[in-house]
Amino acid sequence: MSATHTHAFLSHQNSALHRLAPQVKLVACIWFVLAVVATRREALAFLAIDAMLVGITALAGGLSLGFLARRLTLGLPFILFAFLLPFLGGGPQIEVGGMTISEPGLWAAWNIVAKATLGLGVVVVMAATTPPPDVLAGLERLRFPHFATATAGFMLRYLDLIVDDFRRIRIAMASRGYRGRWFGSAFALASSAGTVFIRCYERGERVHQAMVARGYVGNMPIPAHPSPSRQQLMTACGLPTLATGLAALSWLIK
Numbered sequence: 001m002s003a004t005h006t007h008a009f010l011s012h013q014n015s016a017l018h019r020l021a022p023q024v025k026l027v028a029c030i031w032f033v034l035a036v037v038a039t040r041r042e043a044l045a046f047l048a049i050d051a052m053l054v055g056i057t058a059l060a061g062g063l064s065l066g067f068l069a070r071r072l073t074l075g076l077p078f079i080l081f082a083f084l085l086p087f088l089g090g091g092p093q094i095e096v097g098g099m100t101i102s103e104p105g106l107w108a109a110w111n112i113v114a115k116a117t118l119g120l121g122v123v124v125v126m127a128a129t130t131p132p133p134d135v136l137a138g139l140e141r142l143r144f145p146h147f148a149t150a151t152a153g154f155m156l157r158y159l160d161l162i163v164d165d166f167r168r169i170r171i172a173m174a175s176r177g178y179r180g181r182w183f184g185s186a187f188a189l190a191s192s193a194g195t196v197f198i199r200c201y202e203r204g205e206r207v208h209q210a211m212v213a214r215g216y217v218g219n220m221p222i223p224a225h226p227s228p229s230r231q232q233l234m235t236a237c238g239l240p241t242l243a244t245g246l247a248a249l250s251w252l253i254k
Contacts, residue, residue, distance in 0.1 A: 011128040013062035021228040022138030024236040031240035041111040043250035054121040071124040082109040
């Protein structure tokens with residue numbers, strides 16, 4: 001797949017994690033998330049060790065902890081939702097800081113915050129060490145449905161064009177004296193969105209016709225990539241294997 005300019009989450013380094021085969025990183029990422037989900041929520045020490053493992057993995061990939069923390073802000077909606085559970089949940093009530101809250105709701109909130117943050121952390125590490133075209137190529141090698149990878153590939157290729165269309169429209173509106181307000185800008189923004197949609201649709205039609213004229217039959221070529229070595233497999237399996245062991249111990253040691 002051709003290169004894309006959508007590198008908002010990519011860290012341009014040359015670490016061992018960057019050089020791992022994308023399909024190996026995808027499997028390791030999913031494996032780790034499942035292991036974290038399987039960990040007993042009351043096992044605070046084991047979840048803390050999982051967090052340390054994610055941090056160590058990020059450092060091994062040439063990522064700073066600050067970089068990781070900034071990307072973790074994407075999980076704020078889950079955290080805001082989780083904060084409501086202690087006040088909305090039923091069951092036994094406990095008093096914390098002068099407030100009466102639900103104990104099961106408090107544990108449910110902790111479970112969501114901790115595991116969502118750990119899962120997002122490992123996804124951020126994978127996204128920062130794997131260019132988007134490589135992620136799609138890895139999904140293709142894992143026999144992911146082709147229509148899904150093709151759709152995602154086109155979306156990544158033309159996302160920058162759509163954003164640039166919006167930017168030019170906003171500049172044109174501002175040069176004509178437009179000053180957006182919360183309610184007053186609704187009609188203008190809707191008109192702009194409609195204009196961009198029409199442009200995207202027409203561009204998509206032209207691109208598809210050009211591809212068909214050049215022999216496109218529904219399959220994008222997958223770049224050749226050597227099979228992952230045993231060392232790569234062992235490196236990728238290290239993090240999820242440790243997380244799986246911690247999940248098992250969390251249930252054995254109560």
